[in-house]
Amino acid sequence: MTDGASLRPLEIAVAEPERQDAFLRFIGRIHTPWPERRDCPNRGNAEDGPPCRIELFPPWDRALEGVEGLEWLQVLYWMHLSRRDLVLQNPRFSDQLVGTFAIRSPVRPNPIALSDVRLLEVKGRELVVRGLDCVAGTPLLDIKPVTARER
Amino acid sequence: MTDGASLRPLEIAVAEPERQDAFLRFIGRIHTPWPERRDCPNRGNAEDGPPCRIELFPPWDRALEGVEGLEWLQVLYWMHLSRRDLVLQNPRFSDQLVGTFAIRSPVRPNPIALSDVRLLEVKGRELVVRGLDCVAGTPLLDIKPVTARER
Numbered sequence: 001m002t003d004g005a006s007l008r009p010l011e012i013a014v015a016e017p018e019r020q021d022a023f024l025r026f027i028g029r030i031h032t033p034w035p036e037r038r039d040c041p042n043r044g045n046a047e048d049g050p051p052c053r054i055e056l057f058p059p060w061d062r063a064l065e066g067v068e069g070l071e072w073l074q075v076l077y078w079m080h081l082s083r084r085d086l087v088l089q090n091p092r093f094s095d096q097l098v099g100t101f102a103i104r105s106p107v108r109p110n111p112i113a114l115s116d117v118r119l120l121e122v123k124g125r126e127l128v129v130r131g132l133d134c135v136a137g138t139p140l141l142d143i144k145p146v147t148a149r150e151r
Numbered sequence: 152m153t154d155g156a157s158l159r160p161l162e163i164a165v166a167e168p169e170r171q172d173a174f175l176r177f178i179g180r181i182h183t184p185w186p187e188r189r190d191c192p193n194r195g196n197a198e199d200g201p202p203c204r205i206e207l208f209p210p211w212d213r214a215l216e217g218v219e220g221l222e223w224l225q226v227l228y229w230m231h232l233s234r235r236d237l238v239l240q241n242p243r244f245s246d247q248l249v250g251t252f253a254i255r256s257p258v259r260p261n262p263i264a265l266s267d268v269r270l271l272e273v274k275g276r277e278l279v280v281r282g283l284d285c286v287a288g289t290p291l292l293d294i295k296p297v298t299a300r301e302r
Contacts, residue, residue, distance in 0.1 A: 014211075017176060062238040076263060142260070144255050
């Protein structure tokens with residue numbers, strides 16, 4: 001993935017607008033076995049992937065009430081290592097460019113990712129889940145229940 | 152939904168941390184038939200819901216390249232009317248409280264929502280889609296393709 005400073009052939013970066021329209025609070029931190037981006041799987045596996053820990057920062061741990069009864073959760077996190085200025089990307093180092101909104105690359109104007117995970121255990125202000133694919137230390141943005149209609 | 156200043160019985164608000172850990176850029180605006188939150192459907196309907204328009208702001212419209220071939224999109228948006236400080240909520244005005252992470256209420260520490268929508272048409276820097284449920288003027292955060300595995 002195009003995470004670093006360098007562009008792949010033909011890729012188009014835009015001048016990033018100065019605006020900061022809203023702010024996010026990191027409400028926790030995700031602990032995975034992958035210390036670097038290059039170690040991460042392409043996609044989490046909620047059946048066979050390794051257990052990962054989601055740590056909630058106070059006071060947001062109080063909002064976990066009722067989560068322990070759920071099997072599936074949707075985890076939103078912030079891809080803090082990703083650049084944000086590419087509009088056309090070259091995901092396969094080919095001569096084919098594709099628009100950022102037509103691919104699920106981490107490089108996006110607002111690098112928010114989401115994964116559906118299976119909840120294994122709630123331990124105080126930590127969740128143990130299966131199905132993540134992000135780098136160790138990734139900032140947590142939100143946790144939502146997955147409704148039947150969404151699976 | 153608990154969007155205004157008032158709390159429902161038993162609800163718990165926390166002192167919001169001062170931290171602003173990351174910032175978002177609003178990359179567009181969503182045009183729907185619902186001028187107020189109370190007019191919105193509980194959930195978008197990608198089969199029978201009304202067509203809605205997603206307007207991209209320059210320079211992000213260039214990132215739409217390739218989107219026109221997709222049937223399903225995941226739209227991420229910012230629920231700008233929602234308070235962010237509730238950890239325990241009373242969604243049914245009952246005597247039962249539930250943690251914010253156990254429900255899909257718009258009231259969350261980072262009020263990011265997502266909807267799967269069906270793409271009807273691309274018109275320049277606007278998309279016409281079916282399946283949204285948000286108020287007119289909602290800020291757009293991201294558009295991602297929906298992969299087969301997710302539906």
